[in-house]
Amino acid sequence: MKATIALLPGDGIGPEVTAAAQAVLEEAFGQFGHRLEFRQALIGGAAIDALGDPLPADTLETCQASDAAFLGAVGGPQWAASETRPEEGLLRLRKHFGLFANLRPIPVFPPLAALAPVRAEILSGVDLLFVRELTSGLYFGPRQEQGEGANGEGERAFDTMEYSVQEVERIAHVAFRAARRRRRRVTSVDKANVLASMRLWRSTVDGVAKQYPDVHCEHMLVDAAAMHLLRTPAAFDVVLAGNLFGDILSDGASVLSGSLGLLPSASLGGERFGVYEPVHGSAPDLAGQGVANPVGAILSAAMLVRHSLGLEDLALCIETAVARALDSDRLTQDLLLHGPNSSPPLTTGEMTEAILQHLGCGVFLAV
Ligand code: IPM
Ligand code: MG
Numbered sequence: 001m002k003a004t005i006a007l008l009p010g011d012g013i014g015p016e017v018t019a020a021a022q023a024v025l026e027e028a029f030g031q032f033g034h035r036l037e038f039r040q041a042l043i044g045g046a047a048i049d050a051l052g053d054p055l056p057a058d059t060l061e062t063c064q065a066s067d068a069a070f071l072g073a074v075g076g077p078q079w080a081a082s083e084t085r086p087e088e089g090l091l092r093l094r095k096h097f098g099l100f101a102n103l104r105p106i107p108v109f110p111p112l113a114a115l116a117p118v119r120a121e122i123l124s125g126v127d128l129l130f131v132r133e134l135t136s137g138l139y140f141g142p143r144q145e146q147g148e149g150a151n152g153e154g155e156r157a158f159d160t161m162e163y164s165v166q167e168v169e170r171i172a173h174v175a176f177r178a179a180r181r182r183r184r185r186v187t188s189v190d191k192a193n194v195l196a197s198m199r200l201w202r203s204t205v206d207g208v209a210k211q212y213p214d215v216h217c218e219h220m221l222v223d224a225a226a227m228h229l230l231r232t233p234a235a236f237d238v239v240l241a242g243n244l245f246g247d248i249l250s251d252g253a254s255v256l257s258g259s260l261g262l263l264p265s266a267s268l269g270g271e272r273f274g275v276y277e278p279v280h281g282s283a284p285d286l287a288g289q290g291v292a293n294p295v296g297a298i299l300s301a302a303m304l305v306r307h308s309l310g311l312e313d314l315a316l317c318i319e320t321a322v323a324r325a326l327d328s329d330r331l332t333q334d335l336l337l338h339g340p341n342s343s344p345p346l347t348t349g350e351m352t353e354a355i356l357q358h359l360g361c362g363v364f365l366a367v
Contacts, residue, residue: 002035003309006062006069008093010044011086012282013292013348014072020294020352021070021301024318027359028305032314039066043093044074044086044282054089060096068308069093069275070301073282095135098269100167101174103307104130104250104279105264106233106257107299111327115335116258118230125234126256129182131175132246134267136167137197139243161197163242168204174268175240176212185216185237189225189245201242222249229253250279259334261293264300266307276304290347293332295322298355321358325351 007022009015022038029036041059048054054074063069071093074086093099106128113120141160172188179186188205190198202219209217220228222245229236229249233256241249254260263279278296286292299322306315333345346354 001309001311002037003029003068004037004039004066005304006059006066007038007040008043008059008063008069009040009046009072010074010282011046011076012073012284012287013280014044014074014282016072016287016290016292016348017278017294017297018070018072020348021297023352024298024321024355024359025301025305027356028314028318031317031359032311034311034314043071043089045076045079045082047089048079048082048084048086052084054084054086055092055096059089060093063093063097063273063275066273068273068304070297070304071275071277072297073278073280075282076284076287091139093275094267095140097271097273097275098135099267099275100133100135101171101268102130102132102134102246103174103178103266103268103303104132104246106130106250106253107262107264108257109262109323109326112258112331112335115331117255118233122231122233123256127183128229128233128236128239128253128256129178130239130241130246130250130253131171131178132250133163133167133171133242134246135243136163137161137243161195161242161244163197163201165200165204168201169208172205172208172240175238176208176215176217179215179238180212183237184214186218187225187236187239188217188219189222189239189241189249190219191222191245192219193221198242205240225249226252230255254279259293259332259337260296261332261334262295262299264296264298264303266300266303268307272308272310274304274308276300276308290349291333291345292348293334294348294352294355295326295332298322298352317359318355321355321360324358325354328354330354 009018041062108126138161141162146154192202267275302315302318
């Protein structure tokens with residue numbers, strides 16, 4: 001087959017991890033005899049600097065003409081005072097393509113258990129998938145910025161958490177369908193004891209749950225979920241959450257993996273097209289040093305291959321190569337922070353190279 005992928009490197013470490021994902025995709029596609037075309041486009045702060053818009057029309061057209069988009073990261077302190085923020089580009093991209101379902105698996109690699117900030121026995125049996133609602137909630141409800149007031153005093157600003165039954169239903173279906181392919185358990189996270197929008201969330205999820213009698217459904221308040229996810233993570237299967245709570249909890253759960261740098265994500269709508277990005281941000285303090293962990297980006301590329309291109313064996317091949325490369329004491333610096341390891345950390349390029357070397361699937365399939 002021939003696939004076209006839009007590459008949106010963005011800001012900070014975004015370009016470095018995007019290059020790593022691109023190298024792995026090229027190698028894997030070559031081995032499987034598929035053809036691949038990349039089209040690069042601007043997003044975030046880089047697009048503000050070049051064109052004054054974090055999501056230029058040209059970027060949307062490039063995405064429109066592609067099977068999927070890969071995004072590095074957006075944001076950085078240099079745009080903190082800018083009138084339009086880099087993050088707005090990402091939010092508009094998600095909204096434009098109706099990418100309401102954000103899948104965030106928490107990969108736990110047994111060889112890394114000793115390096116995670118959480119005790120190894122707590123990690124045993126962990127296999128978690130976050131299903132985060134991505135185009136509504138507090139991120140997209142009615143808002144008013146400081147200085148936008150009727151008489152311009154700028155004394156007050158607000159954001160609104162708003163959900164409709166239809167918005168909750170469609171993301172709940174994604175969670176329950178995913179649970180059917182896994183351990184058949186959905187934990188829906190909300191704050192129904194305080195927020196009206198979250199009471200609607202809970203009753204709507206209950207309605208959807210009735211259509212999946214084979215899946216166990218439970219509700220958990222977000223504050224309790226933050227604690228239980230780190231105390232008894234193996235008890236969870238699919239965690240269903242709104243936009244803000246899913247954002248916060250998935251960063252928190254990254255400590256189960258050992259590093260935020262390992263986490264991939266897929267943002268999907270009703271079509272095959274999706275946007276794939278590592279969960280980590282632009283990490284301005286690491287940018288340009290070649291030390292960022294490329295694994296979150298490379299695992300996002302595997303999700304792209306699976307969900308937008310339907311090439312399951314190619315996705316598995318990339319994931320296997322990553323798992324093998326992580327079964328080593330040569331790791332990137334983010335993973336070595338908590339362990340006794342004393343070997344010098346790998347650079348982004350060296351880690352990518354290690355994964356490329358384990359991509360032996362072309363040969364394997366030919367046998
Ligand atoms: C994420 C990021 C984004 C979000 C930011 C960069 C807008 O934190 O994808 O998790 O909050 O959704
Ligand atoms: Mg986030």
